[in-house]
Amino acid sequence: MVCDVNISPQYEFSEEQNVALRKARRLAYLTIVYLTVQASLMYLVMGSSQAMKTAWIEDLLSFIPPACFLVGSHLCWRKPSRNYPYGYHRAISVLYLCAALALFSMGAYLLVDSLLALFTRDHPSIGMQEFFGIDIWLGWWMVMVLLIGAIPAIFLGRAKIAPAFKLNDKILYTDGKMNKADWMTAVAAAVGVLGIGLGWWWADAVAAAIISLDIINDGFRQTRDAVTGLLNRAPTAVDDGFLDLPEQIQELLNDYEWVAEAKVRLYEQGHLFFGEAFFEPRDPTRLDAREMREAMTRIANLDWRLRGVSLSVVGEEQREENP
Amino acid sequence: MGESSGLLCLLLLSACDNYPKDVENSLAKIHERGEIRVGLVEEPPWVERVGETPGGTEVELIKQFAAELGVEPEFIFLSEARVSESLKNYELDIAAGGFTMANPRTEISFTRPYHVTGDEAKHQHVFALPQGENALQVALEKFLGPPPSSASDGM
Numbered sequence: 370m371v372c373d374v375n376i377s378p379q380y381e382f383s384e385e386q387n388v389a390l391r392k393a394r395r396l397a398y399l400t401i402v403y404l405t406v407q408a409s410l411m412y413l414v415m416g417s418s419q420a421m422k423t424a425w426i427e428d429l430l431s432f433i434p435p436a437c438f439l440v441g442s443h444l445c446w447r448k449p450s451r452n453y454p455y456g457y458h459r460a461i462s463v464l465y466l467c468a469a470l471a472l473f474s475m476g477a478y479l480l481v482d483s484l485l486a487l488f489t490r491d492h493p494s495i496g497m498q499e500f501f502g503i504d505i506w507l508g509w510w511m512v513m514v515l516l517i518g519a520i521p522a523i524f525l526g527r528a529k530i531a532p533a534f535k536l537n538d539k540i541l542y543t544d545g546k547m548n549k550a551d552w553m554t555a556v557a558a559a560v561g562v563l564g565i566g567l568g569w570w571w572a573d574a575v576a577a578a579i580i581s582l583d584i585i586n587d588g589f590r591q592t593r594d595a596v597t598g599l600l601n602r603a604p605t606a607v608d609d610g611f612l613d614l615p616e617q618i619q620e621l622l623n624d625y626e627w628v629a630e631a632k633v634r635l636y637e638q639g640h641l642f643f644g645e646a647f648f649e650p651r652d653p654t655r656l657d658a659r660e661m662r663e664a665m666t667r668i669a670n671l672d673w674r675l676r677g678v679s680l681s682v683v684g685e686e687q688r689e690e691n692p
Numbered sequence: 693m694g695e696s697s698g699l700l701c702l703l704l705l706s707a708c709d710n711y712p713k714d715v716e717n718s719l720a721k722i723h724e725r726g727e728i729r730v731g732l733v734e735e736p737p738w739v740e741r742v743g744e745t746p747g748g749t750e751v752e753l754i755k756q757f758a759a760e761l762g763v764e765p766e767f768i769f770l771s772e773a774r775v776s777e778s779l780k781n782y783e784l785d786i787a788a789g790g791f792t793m794a795n796p797r798t799e800i801s802f803t804r805p806y807h808v809t810g811d812e813a814k815h816q817h818v819f820a821l822p823q824g825e826n827a828l829q830v831a832l833e834k835f836l837g838p839p840p841s842s843a844s845d846g847m
Contacts, residue, residue: 492715492824494801499838506712506830568713570824 380641380676382536389532393541394442396532397435400525400544404431407518414498414510421511423482423577424558430478431551433471434544437464441540445639455677461540461639466595468543473588475550479581486574493565493573508566512559519555522548534607537640537674539598542607543591550584601636604674614642614675618668622648625664627656629684635675643677649684656682715824716782719831728758730767731775731820733789738817741769750788750819753806757786757835776800779822786832787820795820801829806836 382390408428415421441464449456498507526548533542557576564572594605604612615633622631629651635644646668650656661680668678714720722728732751734741740748746767758765770778778784779800793805793813801823805816816839821829 492822494821494823494829495712495826496801496804496829497833497838498804504834504838506826508712508826565824565826566712568715568717568826570715 386536389535393532396528397438400435403521404428410514414514424554427475427554430471430475431547434468434547437468438540438544458639458641462598465539468540469591469595472543472547473592476581476584476588479577483574483577487571492570508562511562515555515559519552522552537607539607546587553580598637604635604637604642614672617671618646622646627651641676642674645679645681647681647683712826714827718785718825719827722763722785727764727766729785730754730765731778731784731787732767732769733772733775735790738790739788760835779820782822791818791820792816793818803833805839808840
């Protein structure tokens with residue numbers, strides 16, 4: 370009889386998570402539709418306003434996180450194979466880095482662009498514009514497009530947070546932050562345009578610079594989390610902060626009388642956590658496979674994200690070497 | 693209630709009246725001076741020069757605009773480079789010279805097209821202004837009216 374040793378069990382989402390995943394995908398598609406409409410409208414009323422042009426380029430950058438999420442959410446469920454024994458979960462981690470970098474780039478671009486505008490003392494000119502037979506100052510059209518356009522971003526950003534936690538999906542979380550950055554820059558640009566109308570040529574640059582700092586802060590934190598995640602740092606929560614799962618597993622193992630001491634290391638692979646639990650047995654000649662299997666099941670039950678944790682026996686050699 | 697809403701309308705209207713504003717107060721200074729400083733680049737039939745007398749379709753438009761503002765136009769013929777430099781330094785209020793949307797200068801502002809003979813940028817005629825003088829630009833663009841739709845107007 371051939372024993373089926375499964376080196377990389379395929380993890381399936383729970384029904385509740387699948388509902389959240391479907392919702393998240395719908396939100397991502399909605400975001401792409403929304404950004405397409407917004408970017409086209411923005412292009413029409415852009416004029417020579419640097420602030421509007423910047424807001425438009427940011428719209429283009431905003432396409433990256435939802436696209437990353439959609440690619441990742443399909444790719445990561447490919448079945449593990451001989452050549453990809455760990456499955457494709459890490460695709461999420463790589464795409465997370467892309468999304469986080471897009472967010473960071475957006476903040477950095479906004480800051481450099483607004484500082485340059487202040488430095489070169491750009492005086493934005495905004496004239497008249499007729500749409501639908503209404504001939505008014507183009508600034509009013511800009512404010513209208515910016516503010517109406519910002520409303521969906523507020524709701525999209527908020528709606529993504531709950532599924533992001535449920536799925537432990539950091540791309541989705543970053544995408545939500547991107548939506549927040551979108552509506553904040555839109556409001557800043559609108560304030561800037563109104564300021565220009567008051568004769569304050571520096572208004573939109575200053576408003577943009579202030580907002581950019583908040584986006585850079587978000588973008589930097591996410592990018593750092595993504596990069597260090599690829600270095601196999603211990604798992605962090607979706608919204609930052611280390612999880613105490615390694616300690617929980619250690620405690621669980623230390624409670625077994627056949628364990629002298631246990632040490633656990635974990636790392637992230639997309640939604641999931643992989644790693645090793647090393648333990649030194651009290652008596653190396655007496656290890657019960659059934660008890661070890663039971664311990665592994667209990668570890669897996671600690672958290673749904675714990676899917677690739679293996680048990681490793683250590684200690685014997687060191688003891689023999691010591692007199 | 694009717695009175696208060698009427699008052700609100702009045703407030704909004706008066707707010708709109710001096711909005712948007714100029715950064716360098718060009719429009720207010722034109723009124724103070726009683727004179728609008730116009731830079732011209734010779735480019736028939738838009739801007740013509742007969743002796744020292746300026747003529748041409750764009751010169752006529754500027755004269756009408758000045759009359760609407762209740763000020764006198766003060767014309768000066770210059771090269772395009774000098775016109776651009778003077779606008780940049782707010783030494784001129786407006787410039788004409790057969791400029792089109794195809795003009796590559798970025799240090800000055802252009803009005804929306806007031807005369808269109810084709811779809812390309814070089815067929816869309818504009819006036820030049822200093823940058824950031826949005827009250828002046830809005831006043832001029834209101835005077836010139838919305839851009840005519842190209843083909844139907846041309847033919």
